Amino acid sequence: MDHERYDDTYIRAILRETKIIAMVGASSNWNRPSYFAMKYLQRKGFRVIPVNPREAGKEILGETVYASLAEVPDKIDMVDVFRNSEAAGPVADEAVAVGAKILWMQLGVRNDAAAARAEAAGLKVVMNRCPKIEFGRLSREIGWMGINTGVISSKRRSQL
């Protein structure tokens, strides 16, 4: 798997099959990037479950925060890593342990060894991307802000 660039079809399939996202490193501070992403993904119909030991038991955007992935009672489709590249290693192993299907590391986060372990366990992996930005790009919504989506389509409906 080439992690320098991903085909749109790969990202699109991941975003289509995902219903529940566990966001590791979610913050209750509304001007943090993780909060922006959570708020956006919720509006797009994803359920986002925050995971952060420092905020455990609190609520973020109507969802209870859990201390670890293992404590999340629901079946997790995607683990979205809002931690640094090093911390992404153990998170990847926990993602495998809880049976997640997708491991997604945020913009600026990349851990090739962790990605290899997750892929060996059958997970799909995305690194150094943001699901909010990718959703916005493939749905062309981000274009409303003048951002280059690179997407050209003669279809009436957006491709997500």
Added chain:
Amino acid sequence: MADTPSYGFETLAVHAGAAPDPVTGSRATPIHQTTAFVFDDVDHAASLFNLQVFGNIYTRLTNPTVAVLEQRLAGLEGGRGAVAAASGHSAQMMAFHVLMEAGDHFIAAKQLYGGSLTQFGQSFKKFGWDATTVDATNVQNFRDAMRPNTKAIFIENLANPGGVVVDVEAVAAVAHEAGVPLIVDNTLATPFLARPFEWGADIVVHSLTKFLGGHGNSLGGMVVESGKFDWAQNDKYPSLTEPNASYHGLKFYETFGDMAYSVAIRAQSLRDLGPALSPMNAFLILTGIETLPLRMERHCDNALKVAEFLEAHPKVDWVSYAGLKSSRFYDLGKKYLPRGAGAVFTFGVKGGFESGVTIVENVELISHLANIGDTRSLIIHPASTTHRQLGEAELIAAGAGPDVVRLSVGIETVDDIIRDLDQALSRV
């Protein structure tokens, strides 16, 4: 990090940013002639105002028709994002607004459109923005003018009006040594002839009024960002890296990453300075851009033939067109403008100021007016018009001395353009 298939320039010129309207199926981009957009509910409204979701609030900030044009330019330049403005000048103002604080400094080429020199030297001074202008034909001049409070370098890669080609790659290196972005005004070349990001530029500005719109019917401007500049490498750019009070402490670079500059222009400069492009103009410019590649080819072919004609004419002293082998910019032109040296250039007529006036007053097909980049051929005598605000020394430095006539060669039959110039020259 491009994840999508890459399309050819001509495809992007027709399609980038546009899609059939999801509700009606309209294939042409609809003109969203509205000031405001309804919210779904109060939470949606709050999320929009906090920049947490994408969507439209008010046309001063975003508009769906204008957004298609913004994406079109970002696509054509190979940039990350773009913000449209009501004119090229207001685009320049916004490009600097996010970078500069009062008391800051930037370096600009001397070889610029006269209006830009005036904007920098007079109006920007009132904001406390200090510009040093240097001769851009010697790259060392930029290095020498660098100060601790310098925030950017600004050049025209193909300068108006003189047919000057600047060594973009070398100037970008000077900017990056100092940790500041290079801003390139790519108006005269258009992305069809030159894509400054490929040579290290960080920000591109346009007057869409010229070749991009291309039909002389609409003013417009654009700021495009490459998305590659690291705004946190030093502490020069607090508007991008420090908490913003009007967004409750949001840090633009941290939150928006490689699109932080364009989001900040929209959320700070467009919001507060207000030079929004009208949807109608955006539509007209978009329509123009669809034929940009075809027009630019013809513009360049015609310009070269007209330049060759003038160079051989006994009443013409010199022609400054980078497409001519006699030009000192011929080699730089081959490197930076391989598809053609544009269609705007100057020539010196024997007899100076008076002869210049004679020519512009006697052309019949070519229009005597202050614009460039129209389908129609245009002519002006800068010393008596566009560059009139400048003193004699500045006039010469800007390539607009008393004998200088500027042409913007249109896409008419080239023999007709040449015949018209010939008869006007015969009166000199």
